[in-house]
Amino acid sequence: MSTQPTPTGLAPAPAGFDAPTPAAAPARRASRPWLLRGLPWLTTLGILVLWELIARAGWLPPEVPSISAIGAALVELAPTAGFVHALMATLEQVAVGLAGGVVAGLVLGVALGTVPLLYRLVHYPLDFLRFVPAVVFLPLMLLLLGATPRVSTLLGMVGALWPMLFQTFYGVSGINDVLRDSARVFGLRAHQRLGHVVLPAVAPFVATGVRLAASHVLVVVVAVEIIASVRGIGADIAVYASNAVYPSMYALVFVVGVLGVLANVGLLAIERRVLGWHISYREEAR
């Protein structure tokens, strides 16, 4: 299955915005780079200002506070112990879930990629399980463990496992035969082959897997916190929502969004730095 061309991790690098396009006049854009560079910030600021003005004018429903009210709520919330505890709880659940899922996915992915018989034996069950979202298991987990952080951590692991496993598997099974054979000819031992051939070759796939896994874990952990009131930011969002403290609710949604952006951007930056030597990233840098 999966003949689709994309989720390989070696997705084509987005062309730079400075690349000349037929739609816009490149010469004029090049002469005013500051405008181009500032544009994303300007529009973002514009959206926020527009939101503020519409809210001040009273055109928004009462459930949508103004940006300034949300900002004030955030400033007020940030130093409180409750917020810090919730943030720490969420971060801990995300971190443990991600770490567990990544390690398990890596081990299983390498095993399945290097032992074809193993893949053949288990690929039907795996193909079934990978399309079952982790939150589906929530009722069972609540029954077995109750509403504890362990539930969100475990389900986070499940959420992280599949992207990690399949990315690693694609990477390992896609290793060039010549590469594999020459390593064998040079008499590299199994653990040397693993360390010097397999892992470097699959590193970009693994990096993509970690990035996908991180966003999956965040979605699952926040969902479990909201549904089962497991301590964390998600539970606080739900509490503020049901008590009609809307500025604080939006402030926390914003915080969760920032976590998502940080997971994405941060992991991508680490990836570029660590894998700068790799061909796919070198081409990107050109």
Added chain:
Amino acid sequence: MTSMVRPRRAGHRFTAWLVSLIVPVAALLTWWFASLGNTSPFWPSLRSILVSFQQLWLFSRFASDVLPSVGRMLLGYCVAVVIGIALGVLFGRLPLLHRAFDPALQFCRALPATALVPVSIVLLGIGDLPKIVLTAFVTVFPVLLNTIDGVRAVDRELEDAARSYRLTRAQRVLHVQLPAAAPNILAGMRIALTVAFVMMVVTELVAATNGIGFVTLQAQQSFEVSQMWAGMLLLGILGVLFNGAFVLVERRLLRWYTKDRES
């Protein structure tokens, strides 16, 4: 992946298929027999799970819960696909516009979708509409961003050729840009489908009056454990079915592309 299954004689392929069946069949048989005399309240026998599955989902709850769940999900998904492709073409053709809204798009994409469930309940209540709107809002971003990438990556020469044949703007979009971007768009739609499915389950677990997720959580809370298992089983089967259906459609739509690649 395809490289693993080398073309072989039919007999070998059949043996390979049999080997693939060993583990799933063994697992199901083990589950069936090991749980047969089970008295633990948490792990009902597979037999009783299947009985509840048949009683609960095959027809008694089908119209009241399965159809609404699936309908809401598909409606939100379709709205998102249409909007995502339309906006994606627009943004893809106008790099300046894309650049202007990129931070906002990236934020919305990275925001864990589940955090918006309480917000949608606050704004729109707990009926069908908030679930559809939320699903559409959340699933639009994978489609949109992939369409932008696909449209931006359309071959310059293709574009020039279309221009020199004096195709109108609408013709160029419909007959050149969209087909060229189709592999990207379909990849985005596939991600969007799984997101839509997750949103279907989560919105029903948080606040709903019907739906598969709702019934499953109710079953858990009232200790109808075999019904809960049956609900989870149904959700699992639906997840696989949706994906399978999508793969078939994708293969059909991209036949020209994969054929081209293979030759």
